[in-house]
Structure formats: C-alpha cells, structure tokens
Amino acid sequence: MIIDLRSDTVTRPTPGMKEAMFSASIGDDVFGEDPTVNALEEKIAGMFGMEAAIFCPSGTMTNQIAIRLHTRIQTEVICHKNSHIYLYEGGGIMANSLASVKLLDGDLGKISAEQVQSSINPDDVHAPETTLVSLENTMNKGGGSIYRLDEVRPIRKVCNEYGLKLHLDGARFFNALVETEESSKDWGAQFDTISICLSKGLGCPVGSVLLGSKADIKRARKVRKVFGGGMRQAGFLSAAGIYALDHQVERLKEDHLRARALGKILEKLSVVSEVFPVATNIVIARLDGVSPAEFLSNLEAKGVRGVKFGPDLVRFVTHYDFGDDHLNEFEKVMAAF
Numbered sequence: 001m002i003i004d005l006r007s008d009t010v011t012r013p014t015p016g017m018k019e020a021m022f023s024a025s026i027g028d029d030v031f032g033e034d035p036t037v038n039a040l041e042e043k044i045a046g047m048f049g050m051e052a053a054i055f056c057p058s059g060t061m062t063n064q065i066a067i068r069l070h071t072r073i074q075t076e077v078i079c080h081k082n083s084h085i086y087l088y089e090g091g092g093i094m095a096n097s098l099a100s101v102k103l104l105d106g107d108l109g110k111i112s113a114e115q116v117q118s119s120i121n122p123d124d125v126h127a128p129e130t131t132l133v134s135l136e137n138t139m140n141k142g143g144g145s146i147y148r149l150d151e152v153r154p155i156r157k158v159c160n161e162y163g164l165k166l167h168l169d170g171a172r173f174f175n176a177l178v179e180t181e182e183s184s185k186d187w188g189a190q191f192d193t194i195s196i197c198l199s200k201g202l203g204c205p206v207g208s209v210l211l212g213s214k215a216d217i218k219r220a221r222k223v224r225k226v227f228g229g230g231m232r233q234a235g236f237l238s239a240a241g242i243y244a245l246d247h248q249v250e251r252l253k254e255d256h257l258r259a260r261a262l263g264k265i266l267e268k269l270s271v272v273s274e275v276f277p278v279a280t281n282i283v284i285a286r287l288d289g290v291s292p293a294e295f296l297s298n299l300e301a302k303g304v305r306g307v308k309f310g311p312d313l314v315r316f317v318t319h320y321d322f323g324d325d326h327l328n329e330f331e332k333v334m335a336a337f
C-alpha cells in the first residue's frame, strides 16, 4: 500500500467526477463559448457574491494574474515571508509584474492589520509605491492555519484607508470555510480578488479559479492569454470543478480529522520535537536527531510519502485518497519507526 501524503494534489478523480467530465457540454473557451466553463465561473462567483470568475490551469496562474492586475512596474506587494506567491511561484512577482515585495513575519504564516499599516511605503522618491496586500488562507507554511474574518476585516480597513488592493490566495480556502463555517459571501466582500484551487482538497485533476469584479476579470482574460492559459474545450475540466463544488466540499472535514490523528501519531515519535497545531489538512512536524531526507527515505521504503518542508521540517497533507485504512497503516509504520 502506497500512502502518498506529499500533497493533496495527488488524488484521482472519483467515478462520479469522471462521469461528469465525460458528459460535459463543451465549446471553445477562448471564444467564451464553453458552456461548462461559463457555468463553473458563474457558480463559484455566485457562491462568494463576487461579480465574475475566470477558470485557469493552475493556482500559480490565478495568483500571478491577480498580482498583475493590482500592481504596476515599480510598485510593491505586502505579504507574509512564507507566502506561496513569494516562495513557490518562481519569482513571478518580479518576472511577471516587475513589482517589488515586502515580506512580513508573523505567527503560523499570518499577518496583522497593524503590521500591514506600518509596512506601507511613504510617498517618497526612494520607495516603490505599495499597491497590494496578499493573504493566504489556509496558510500552507503555517501548517494549514486559518484566518478568521475578524482578523481580515481590520486589514481590509487599512487597505481602504490607503487605497490598496487586497488579494486572497485561497488555494485551500474551502478547507478553512468548512472548519469555521463563516459565510463565503462575507469573505467575498473583503477582497478585490480571490484565487481558489480545484486541484487540491477538492479533488479535481486540474484547475483554479480567480474571482473578482467584472472589470478585473475582463482584464484577467487578457493576462491569462499572454500567460498562455487560454484553453479551448476546457469544459471537460470545469465539469470536474462543478462536481467538486456540489459533492466534495463537506468531506474536507474528514481530511481534517485524519490530519489531527496523524499529528497525534507523529507527536509520539522520539525523533519529533514539535508538531504545528493541526487546523486543517496539513501536518508539519519538526524533527530532532534525524534529517528530513533520512526520515523520509526511511518512510518511503515502507510506502509512506511526505515532503521536506525546511531544514528540520517535514510535511504531510491528507486528502480524498487517504482513508481510514491508510491512517491505520500509517500508524503501524510509525509505531515501527
């Protein structure tokens, strides 16, 4: 039995999802004529009370399009130093938008309104103009930590005061929503743009969506084109997204329960000095006395996969294809470690 916990992107489409994909109505989406893409975009925009959405091949693309929309050359983005947009998108803030970035520190990958306010550059010839704040929810490097609406509203207020845009990298945003049961529309009201991955916990083979105003999403279509993300009969892929939104959101809670169990199992190991608080489906453990490479190759030999997540950190992510049988097997492998 292979237990692949490297990411929640490794899942295979369920039979129901495949059925939805095979039977999708399709057309050429670059001409705006794919009815299933249009239906997905309308559906998810509606869920968040936002005007429009655009379907893209990846979450990197939806984030990078948002950054392009909300910056110009010589402007600056504020985000946490462990943000995906900074660490894992190939330097795209610079490469795609010719913008600078100001990195903030903060517990479990989160930043506060006070920090944001004191990081906005003054109107000074030396400084790039701050135009955008980007938050990540759930926060990957924070161990799947969650922002609450109460933490975001004051940040929105600062953005309004200083004329800044606010973007949400919500790659795993539904993981946050099923835990907090906060209203998706209340969240939609706080942000200029929201990026959501369908290919993570929601279990789709491909795809992300960017939500925003009609005007921003119109511009986003041009940016997507130049990024090479205009797809043709993408309805096959969008159908998976619609299916996931209808059938595979609530079950994210099961991934969280199994992640908590997994965290407890890891805590018992003598080589684990700390497990980050498990808030959703991500478990990060700090190792002591063994390197991540050694720990992971030992587990790999027993069919369990995770990833290195820092000099002394490893990460495991639970997902649709990790059930109770896999959890029991994981426990056995760890007991024998």
Ligand SMILES: *Cc1c(COP(=O)(O)O)cnc(C)c1O
Pocket: 057, 058, 059, 060, 061, 063, 084, 085, 136, 138, 140, 169, 171, 172, 197, 199, 200, 208
């Ligand atoms: C996965 C992820 C993305 C997007 O990644 P893609 O692989 O390009 O779809 C963006 N932000 C976060 C926090 C992620 O975990």
